[in-house]
Amino acid sequence: MKIIKGSVAAPKGFFASGIHCGIKKKGLDLALIFSGVPAVAAGVWTTNSVKAAPVLLTEANLKDSCAQAIIANSGNANCMNGKAGVEWAKQTAASVSGALCIDTDDVLVASTGIIGKPLPAAKIIGAVPQLAKSLSRNGGIMAAKAIMTTDLVVKEVAASLSIAGKTVRIGAIAKGSGMIYPNMATMLCFITTDAYIESAALKASLKAATEKSFNMVTVDGDMSTNDTVLLLANGMAMNPLIRKGSPDYMKFCSALDFLMISLAKSVARDGEGASKFIEVNVTGAKSTDEARKVAMEIANSNLVKTAVAGEDPNVGRIASSAGASGVKFDASKLNISLNGVRVVCSGSARSELRAAAKKQMKKKEVLIGVDLGSGKASATAWTCDLTERYIKINARYN
Amino acid sequence: MKIIKGSVAAPKGFFASGIHCGIKKKGLDLALIFSGVPAVAAGVWTTNSVKAAPVLLTEANLKDSCAQAIIANSGNANCMNGKAGVEWAKQTAASVSGALCIDTDDVLVASTGIIGKPLPAAKIIGAVPQLAKSLSRNGGIMAAKAIMTTDLVVKEVAASLSIAGKTVRIGAIAKGSGMIYPNMATMLCFITTDAYIESAALKASLKAATEKSFNMVTVDGDMSTNDTVLLLANGMAMNPLIRKGSPDYMKFCSALDFLMISLAKSVARDGEGASKFIEVNVTGAKSTDEARKVAMEIANSNLVKTAVAGEDPNVGRIASSAGASGVKFDASKLNISLNGVRVVCSGSARSELRAAAKKQMKKKEVLIGVDLGSGKASATAWTCDLTERYIKINARYN
Numbered sequence: 001m002k003i004i005k006g007s008v009a010a011p012k013g014f015f016a017s018g019i020h021c022g023i024k025k026k027g028l029d030l031a032l033i034f035s036g037v038p039a040v041a042a043g044v045w046t047t048n049s050v051k052a053a054p055v056l057l058t059e060a061n062l063k064d065s066c067a068q069a070i071i072a073n074s075g076n077a078n079c080m081n082g083k084a085g086v087e088w089a090k091q092t093a094a095s096v097s098g099a100l101c102i103d104t105d106d107v108l109v110a111s112t113g114i115i116g117k118p119l120p121a122a123k124i125i126g127a128v129p130q131l132a133k134s135l136s137r138n139g140g141i142m143a144a145k146a147i148m149t150t151d152l153v154v155k156e157v158a159a160s161l162s163i164a165g166k167t168v169r170i171g172a173i174a175k176g177s178g179m180i181y182p183n184m185a186t187m188l189c190f191i192t193t194d195a196y197i198e199s200a201a202l203k204a205s206l207k208a209a210t211e212k213s214f215n216m217v218t219v220d221g222d223m224s225t226n227d228t229v230l231l232l233a234n235g236m237a238m239n240p241l242i243r244k245g246s247p248d249y250m251k252f253c254s255a256l257d258f259l260m261i262s263l264a265k266s267v268a269r270d271g272e273g274a275s276k277f278i279e280v281n282v283t284g285a286k287s288t289d290e291a292r293k294v295a296m297e298i299a300n301s302n303l304v305k306t307a308v309a310g311e312d313p314n315v316g317r318i319a320s321s322a323g324a325s326g327v328k329f330d331a332s333k334l335n336i337s338l339n340g341v342r343v344v345c346s347g348s349a350r351s352e353l354r355a356a357a358k359k360q361m362k363k364k365e366v367l368i369g370v371d372l373g374s375g376k377a378s379a380t381a382w383t384c385d386l387t388e389r390y391i392k393i394n395a396r397y398n
Numbered sequence: 399m400k401i402i403k404g405s406v407a408a409p410k411g412f413f414a415s416g417i418h419c420g421i422k423k424k425g426l427d428l429a430l431i432f433s434g435v436p437a438v439a440a441g442v443w444t445t446n447s448v449k450a451a452p453v454l455l456t457e458a459n460l461k462d463s464c465a466q467a468i469i470a471n472s473g474n475a476n477c478m479n480g481k482a483g484v485e486w487a488k489q490t491a492a493s494v495s496g497a498l499c500i501d502t503d504d505v506l507v508a509s510t511g512i513i514g515k516p517l518p519a520a521k522i523i524g525a526v527p528q529l530a531k532s533l534s535r536n537g538g539i540m541a542a543k544a545i546m547t548t549d550l551v552v553k554e555v556a557a558s559l560s561i562a563g564k565t566v567r568i569g570a571i572a573k574g575s576g577m578i579y580p581n582m583a584t585m586l587c588f589i590t591t592d593a594y595i596e597s598a599a600l601k602a603s604l605k606a607a608t609e610k611s612f613n614m615v616t617v618d619g620d621m622s623t624n625d626t627v628l629l630l631a632n633g634m635a636m637n638p639l640i641r642k643g644s645p646d647y648m649k650f651c652s653a654l655d656f657l658m659i660s661l662a663k664s665v666a667r668d669g670e671g672a673s674k675f676i677e678v679n680v681t682g683a684k685s686t687d688e689a690r691k692v693a694m695e696i697a698n699s700n701l702v703k704t705a706v707a708g709e710d711p712n713v714g715r716i717a718s719s720a721g722a723s724g725v726k727f728d729a730s731k732l733n734i735s736l737n738g739v740r741v742v743c744s745g746s747a748r749s750e751l752r753a754a755a756k757k758q759m760k761k762k763e764v765l766i767g768v769d770l771g772s773g774k775a776s777a778t779a780w781t782c783d784l785t786e787r788y789i790k791i792n793a794r795y796n
Contacts, residue, residue: 050721050729050745080717082730082746115714116747225718302700303792310793316513319478320623323448331448332480347448348480349514387793388786394701395708395785 001255007140007156008033010171011194012236016139018146021127023075023113023120028146030124032131033070033190034100039234041067042203043108044210046227052079054109055228057089061105065199068102070190070230071128072110072147074175077186078119079111079225088121095125099132110228112149112175112186144173147188150393151176153270157262161255163248166239168195170252172259176267186226187214189263195252196235201244205253206231213260216292216381217268218299231256268382273389276308277365282322283378284335284371290327291372291379297325298368298381305386308366313357315343322370333373339366399653405538405554406431408569409592410634414537416544419525421473421511421518426544428522430529431468431588432498437632439465440601441506442608444625450477452507453626455487459503463597465630466500468588469526470508470545472573475584476517477509477623486519493523497530508626510547510573510584542571545586548791549574551668555660559653561646564637566593568650570657574665584624585612587661593650594633599642603651604629611658614690614779615666616697629654666780671787674706675763680720681776682733682769688725689770689777695723696766696779703784706764711755713741720768731771737764 009016013036021030043062045055061067071092078085093107111119134142144156158171174189197205210229242248269277280298285291298304301321307314315336323331336344339360343353360366407414411434419428441460443453459465469490476483491505509517532540542554556569572587589604608627640646667675678696683689696702699719705712713734721729734742737758741751758764 047724048718048721049723049725049727050717050732077714080714080729080742080745080747082744115718116742117749225714225721302788306789306792309789312793316475316478316623319448320446320513323446323623325447326445327447329447331478334448344478344514346480347478349478351515386789388789390700391704391707391784391786391789394704395710 001159001161001258004158004160004169006158007144007171007173008190008192009137009140010158011169011192013037013194013234014192015135015137016143017131017134017136018139018142019127019131019134022123023073028142029073029075030127030131031072031143031146032135033143033192034135035068035232035234037234037236038066038068038106039232040197040199040202041065041230041232042206043228043230044206046224048225050225052077052111052226053081053085053089054078054111055226056086057093058108058110058228061108066106067108067232068106069096069100070108070110071096072188073124074112074147074149076113076117076119077111077115077226080116081118085119088119091121092124095128099128108230110188112147112188112226115225140171140173147173147175149175150272151270153266155263155266157259159255159259161251163195163239163242163251166237168237168239169193170255170259172263174263174267176270186224187267189214189229191231193233194235194237195233195242196237196239197233197242197252198244201242201249202231202233204244205256208253209256209260212257213264216295216379217264218296218381218383265382268384271384272393273387274384275387276385278308278368278383278385280368280370280381282370282372284373284375285377286375288377288379291377293327294322294325294370294372295379295381297321298370299383302386305383308361309385309387311361313338313343313354313361315349318368318370319344329372329374335371335373337369339363399557399559399656402556402558402567404556405542405569405571406588406590407535407538408556409567409590411435411592411632412590413533413535414541415529415532415534416537416540417525417529417532420521421471426540427471427473428525428529429470429541429544430533431541431590432533433466433630433632435632435634436464436466436504437630438595438597438600439463439628439630440604441626441628442604444622446623448623450475450509450624451479451483451487452476452509453624454484455491456506456508456626459506464504465506466504467494467498468506468508468628469494470586471522472510472545472547474511474515474517475509475513475624478514479516483517486517489519490522493526497526506628508586510545510586510624513623538569538571545571545573547573548670549668551664553661553664555657557653557657559649561593561637561640561649564635566635566637567591568653568657570661572661572665574668584622585665587612587627589629591631592633592635593631593640594635594637595631595640595650596642599640599647600629600631602642603654606651607654607658610655611662614693614777615662616694616779616781663780666782669782670791671785672782673785674783676706676766676781676783678766678779680768680770682771682773683775684773686775686777689775691725692720692723692768692770693777693779695719696768697781700784703781706759707783707785709759711736711741711752711759713747716766716768717742727770727772733769733771735767737761
């Protein structure tokens, strides 16, 4: 596998574009991704009981595991808009269907932005012809920019790998848990590939990669009404069909894992108000599920995150979070390290290492290592520190 | 039931004291509560896998459901100190046992403060004779002060009620999720009563009241290694025995609920950096458990809490948190109100009420009402807003 330039338009047969349609006062706010041929498609989305209208429509349109386009807007979440919201999402899909001459139910729709504000559907529909005209093989970056909200960094990545002598490409863009003022932290990620892969394999690979990537990243522990990850595979690489469980499948999975983990990490790194990037690596757990629980509890702890902001090697908060996860372990077997400095050994804090640990906390990246001493499973979570800037961003929007 | 003066020394036969023994640089840091006669005792404590040494000792000493004294220090959590920590807790109990001529295992021990720092046990043990000498019927306030960390307000309350013509008193003190620099948010609550009550009834009443009070309050969602609630009943009111399930038991429970909820609310009100008090009232749930889950998810949401800090009537964040709780409900039946202004009606945001809602958000107390429209159960949670001061307090301690 090697990293290549571009993102969602890097795989063969994919095109992308991004324009300003007027939902936001300025900046790109409407993105389109298009495959020249119908693609096998898979998606995962928020488990929130309150789902935005575009999520519900995309879920319905993905029932046949086939799609050809993704349209996404930033600036308005089209959530809590009642029946009108569902209509607006449908009209958006219909306009893309018309402009690209594809089936309406092959259009997937995503939105991110303010909740509970009417979607200016007319602006979107009016802009779709121009958006379709702008589609290009270099448009990935425009689409990536058009889904950004308070993200400071554009998030795109692509890689190529060889499957039975054929070059297969995977490209992806994401937006992070930045909040558009005044609203929600939504995570969107769109992935394209020219791999020829069976539907069941595509779904399984996406589910597995999401577990290890976006489900292990947290900025503030809040799950949005709009979170969506979509993966389209159009088969244009002409490789032999990738079947679930085969060696080629494993190869595809590991490339997908790599891309999605890389985007997930960049979402954490670009968290609102973040001054430091935190990786929590849990080992010695009884199961992967338990390792993930502990890692996410630590990554979600306001106390751990403010300690990192304050460059305080506060092992008590880390140990306490691990213990608060609901996972049972023997506290006398707990080991904790901060950037490699073993500050807790067999459950006891080593205050003599405080100075060395304090020095590590001054770095821009802090790796918290936690060994539970009760098994062989491990997991990694990513987050950022919790700073006064986060509060400023989220408390004051006018 | 009526509110009376004092706290843990208000019930007959109870004495309390608080002194400075030198764990903290200044201020009271050692508290003692004593019953002249052995008392029936019950306790609940942190479910954290990492438990402080005093929690483990108190758990052991409560096996016989009998106790006569509680000693508590602030300034040091005596946690992650290995076997030495357990020894220090035992030595503390032994010194109280010696000074008061009571059984060692009738002494309960609690600590709050820095994790992973050796407990200065000699200072505690050296101060116990003076602490015992200072015991008085007016000492509740001193004990309440001696367990405070970054709490700004002393938390004590007492009430009397009549059981079969006899006056029964209940008194309580608590400390909140203030963090002693540089460490943990610990919640401690000690309750005394002169009621004559059977052990099973005492335990059941404490468990039920804790569920409705301290388990429904959150400042930052972090569970400490030291959280402890203890209840001693010495029977000196000479009332007929209160049996579980009897009308007198219900009367006792409702008084205990009232006292513990009042302390839990004051803990939320006094949360670190808090500028506003938030009550989340969830109705229309399928079960109490589901109502509690939704209420706590909202109360724990950084986004909701920063919105309240910013006086922003952000219903999207509230709806999204409700939906993220894991409780399934029909989003089109969701109603949300802010201090009585019905901002979400049948799942749709009513933007025309935004100005009215905004006005309500300027108040010091914000009541978030959420009706799930799926049943008849309800629950209430309490919290405070999340401000830049919280980050300052927790990121900077030197």
